[in-house]
Amino acid sequence: MKTAGKISVAILILICFFSIMAPLISKYDPNMINLDHIKEPPSLKHILGTDNKGRDIFSRILYGGRISIVVAVTATLLSMGIGLVIGLCAGFLGGKVDTAIMSFVDLILSFPALLLAIGISIILPPGIYTVMIAITAVGWASFARIIRGYILTLKEALFIEAARALGCSNMRILFRHLMPQCTPLLLVMMGLKLGGYILTEASLSFLGLGAQPPVATWGSMISANRVFISTYPWMVFFPGLMIAVTALCFNTLGDSLKDSYNLKIKG
Amino acid sequence: MLGITLLTFIIIKALPGDPVLSIVGERAHPDVIEKIRKELGTDKNLLRQYLGYVGLLIKGEFGRSYYTNRRVFDDLLLKFPNTLKLALTAMIIAIPVGLILGLISAYKKDTFMDRLISSVSVTGLSVPVFWSGLLIMLFFSLKLKIFPPSGTGDIRFLILPSLTLSLPAIATLSRVTRTTIIEILDMPFVNTARAKGIAELKIKLIHIFKNALIPIVTVIGLDFGSYLNGAVLTETIFGWDGIGRFTMEGIIKRDYPVVMGCVIACTVIFVLINLFVDVIYHYIDPRVRLYENSR
Numbered sequence: 001m002k003t004a005g006k007i008s009v010a011i012l013i014l015i016c017f018f019s020i021m022a023p024l025i026s027k028y029d030p031n032m033i034n035l036d037h038i039k040e041p042p043s044l045k046h047i048l049g050t051d052n053k054g055r056d057i058f059s060r061i062l063y064g065g066r067i068s069i070v071v072a073v074t075a076t077l078l079s080m081g082i083g084l085v086i087g088l089c090a091g092f093l094g095g096k097v098d099t100a101i102m103s104f105v106d107l108i109l110s111f112p113a114l115l116l117a118i119g120i121s122i123i124l125p126p127g128i129y130t131v132m133i134a135i136t137a138v139g140w141a142s143f144a145r146i147i148r149g150y151i152l153t154l155k156e157a158l159f160i161e162a163a164r165a166l167g168c169s170n171m172r173i174l175f176r177h178l179m180p181q182c183t184p185l186l187l188v189m190m191g192l193k194l195g196g197y198i199l200t201e202a203s204l205s206f207l208g209l210g211a212q213p214p215v216a217t218w219g220s221m222i223s224a225n226r227v228f229i230s231t232y233p234w235m236v237f238f239p240g241l242m243i244a245v246t247a248l249c250f251n252t253l254g255d256s257l258k259d260s261y262n263l264k265i266k267g
Numbered sequence: 268m269l270g271i272t273l274l275t276f277i278i279i280k281a282l283p284g285d286p287v288l289s290i291v292g293e294r295a296h297p298d299v300i301e302k303i304r305k306e307l308g309t310d311k312n313l314l315r316q317y318l319g320y321v322g323l324l325i326k327g328e329f330g331r332s333y334y335t336n337r338r339v340f341d342d343l344l345l346k347f348p349n350t351l352k353l354a355l356t357a358m359i360i361a362i363p364v365g366l367i368l369g370l371i372s373a374y375k376k377d378t379f380m381d382r383l384i385s386s387v388s389v390t391g392l393s394v395p396v397f398w399s400g401l402l403i404m405l406f407f408s409l410k411l412k413i414f415p416p417s418g419t420g421d422i423r424f425l426i427l428p429s430l431t432l433s434l435p436a437i438a439t440l441s442r443v444t445r446t447t448i449i450e451i452l453d454m455p456f457v458n459t460a461r462a463k464g465i466a467e468l469k470i471k472l473i474h475i476f477k478n479a480l481i482p483i484v485t486v487i488g489l490d491f492g493s494y495l496n497g498a499v500l501t502e503t504i505f506g507w508d509g510i511g512r513f514t515m516e517g518i519i520k521r522d523y524p525v526v527m528g529c530v531i532a533c534t535v536i537f538v539l540i541n542l543f544v545d546v547i548y549h550y551i552d553p554r555v556r557l558y559e560n561s562r
Contacts, residue, residue, distance in 0.1 A: 004386075110541075111534050114496035118518065119530055199395050203500055206397050207515065222398055226504070229401050230409040240398030247393035255389065 005256030008249035015246060019065035028056035030063040031214040042234055049234045051225055057235065060216040061242055067217045069246070071128050071210075072197040075135035076190055082136065083143020084182065090144065091151025092174055102148070108141040114203060121209045131210045135200050143189060150185055154178060184261040191254025195247040202243045218243045332517075332525050339528035342513065347532070350509035353502070354494040356429035361436035362487065368437065369444025374471060376449060384441065391438030397500045400431040404505070428505040432497045436490045443486045447479040454478075480551045488544035495533045 018025060028046075033053045042049045048057040090101040108116070121134035154160065155178075163177050204210045205219030213220070218239040225235035332339055372384040407427055451457065452475065460470045498511030506512070510529055517525030 110538050111530075112492040112495045112537055114499065115514070115530050115533055118499070118514070119526070195393055199393070202395050203397065206395075206500065207503075207518075209518075219395070219397075222395075222401070226397075226401055229405050233405055236398070236401055240395065240401070243398065244390070244394045247395075248390055251389050251393050 002256040002259065004252050005260075008252040008256075011245065012249045012253070015065060015242075015249075016069065019062055019069060022059070022062035022066065026056065026059040026062055028059040030055065030059040030216055041232075048238045049232075051221075051235050052228060052232075055216075057221075057238055060221060061218070061239055064216040064218050064221060064239065065242065065246075067128055067211055067215070068198060068201055068205075068219070068243070071131050071135070071201045072194055075132045075139060075197050075201070076194050078132065078136040079139035079193070080143055080186060080190060082140040084147055084179070084186065086140065087144040087147025088151060088174060088179065088182075091148040092155065092170075092178065098148075101144070105141045105144050108138065109145070111138075113138050114200065117200060117204060118207065118209065121204055126209050126212055128211050131201055131204050134204065134209075135197055139193065139197065143193075146185065146189065147182060150182060151178060154181055184257075188254055188257045188261060191250055191257050193254075195250035195254065198243060198247045198250065332522050334520060334522055339524045342525070343510065343528055343532050346509050346513050349507060350495075350498055350502070350511060352425060353429050353432065353498060353507060353509060354491065356425055357432035357436065357494055358487070358490075360429060361433040361440060361490070364433070365437040365440025366444055366483070369441035370448065370471075370476075372441065373445045373448035373452070381445075385445070388438040388441045391434050392442075394434065395500075396431055396435065396497045397504055399434055400428070400501055400504045403427055403431055424505075424507070428501045428507050431505075432494055432501050435493060435497065439490060439493075440483070440486055443482055444479065447482045448475060451475050451478050478552075481548060484544055484547065484551060488541050491540045492537045495537060 022030075033055060046056050046058065048061065050056055051060070086101060086105075090098045090105075117134040117138050120137050121130045124130040124133065160173060160177060163173050168177070201210065201217070202219035202222075205217040206223045208220070208223065210220060211217050213224070221239040222236050225232070225239075229236050332342065335342075368384050368388065372381040375381050404427060456478075457470065457475060460474050461467075465474070495511075498509060499514055500511070501507070502509045502511035503515050510533065514526060514529040514533075516522070517529060
């Protein structure tokens with residue numbers, strides 16, 4: 001793996017560690033309102049300053065990170081699972097099943113993704129589960145399409161023919177021979193998608209469709225404080241920086257995995 | 268197309284909150300509520316509502332907004348040019364910048380320039396548009412006071428939002444250009460051209476670039492979808508009166524016909540653009556035949 005990938009992993013571990021250890025690292029309650037200390041610039045006491053209700057921004061970022069990362073990771077795992085099973089079925093079974101599944105996948109992919117996610121996340125009451133479901137409902141399609149394409153190329157490979165000649169059942173070929181082959185592809189896609197999903201989660205919370213106040217997420221901190229951008233820029237700057245850094249690390253990780261596995265992914 | 272309307276219809280109907288209640292208020296008399304239900308047609312069963320909706324769509328009618336009672340189609344027509352202006356300006360910024368960055372980093376592969384451009388473009392993909400938009404607003408309009416921070420109007424209002432919108436597009440375009448060109452560099456026809464003694468610059472800019480066009484054009488088409496996505500966020504931040512802000516207002520007010528109209532309109536535009544891209548493949552690369560089953 002390239003140095004950039006290693007650095008990203010280190011930063012990601014650091015971010016996760018800080019978020020998990022949030023109560024030990026910051027002594028402030030993220031939702032405690034303290035009207036004596038509102039809109040304070042970064043100082044030794046509040047290292048990233050306070051917001052318009054006197055809440056410590058550093059604490060809110062740490063606790064917000066828990067939500068943002070958990071939502072993105074869960075959504076990725078869910079869409080990967082669904083996409084993997086559906087992609088395997090479509091690619092392996094072929095014929096009418098393949099055509100039916102792929103038309104549905106194309107239908108999902110023909111929507112601009114964020115608009116569809118917005119549409120889905122307003123059906124359900126706003127909250128983190130809604131965001132996970134919305135992202136998964138849109139995200140599985142691209143996994144399914146790529147897995148299917150990959151399976152189509154593998155299906156004709158010699159080792160599959162050999163397995164068939166040995167009398168392996170379809171199920172065994174599918175799950176013991178084809179599925180493990182997808183691992184590098186899945187790892188790379190996971191890295192690349194996680195970066196994107198961090199952004200989608202942030203966008204949905206920015207639009208007020210994610211976790212509800214007073215709970216902080218990085219996206220909702222930006223939308224709540226954006227009116228103060230001209231006078232108290234740190235309120236908006238730091239949460240956004242966290243989104244950007246986390247997404248950047250996931251993207252870089254995905255890229256360097258892609259290079260080290262020497263894969264070409266389109267779509 | 269029918270699938271799209273069906274999916275949006277299911278989504279919209281599954282929404283919580285009764286639109287009738289939000290029009291007349293919680294304390295309205297039951298008779299009044301019943302009367303408005305009849306007017307809106309929500310008392311009929313779902314299938315008939317859906318068929319009625321598709322019937323209206325075919326006539327180019329998206330229904331009326333529950334709030335303003337204006338035809339959604341008229342409002343969309345009114346706001347669409349604004350979004351189009353925004354998207355086109357963003358494209359005008361993104362295409363040349365993205366292409367040039369991609370070309371430089373492909374031809375200077377593994378040099379300092381390449382690494383710099385590649386890391387800038389990964390960053391461009393990772394920064395949320397609503398944050399970069401706010402920072403751009405902070406810098407250019409609140410500190411430097413060159414451009415107005417928000418509003419709809421002439422070109423001065425247009426520049427900041429379209430700059431924001433173009434950032435992720437520049438990033439994707441330069442990445443795709445880079446990978447495609449690097450792939451093509453190894454192809455035999457490049458060696459042939461060199462052996463024939465064609466000038467290196469001509470090979471790079473004409474021979475190779477022409478062959479790289481298909482993925483690049485695909486990405487430009489797909490980027491249009493990201494402009495529509497980004498428009499919801501960017502227009503909300505910069506107060507630009509386009510379809511994106513219209514969608515957001517519709518979501519907040521539970522104005523179903525508006526949300527539905529916006530989602531369908533955006534998707535139809537997106538699908539048409541990609542169809543158009545598929546058609547021009549043939550002109551870019553005659554090897555791609557029209558009407559051929561791609562699978």
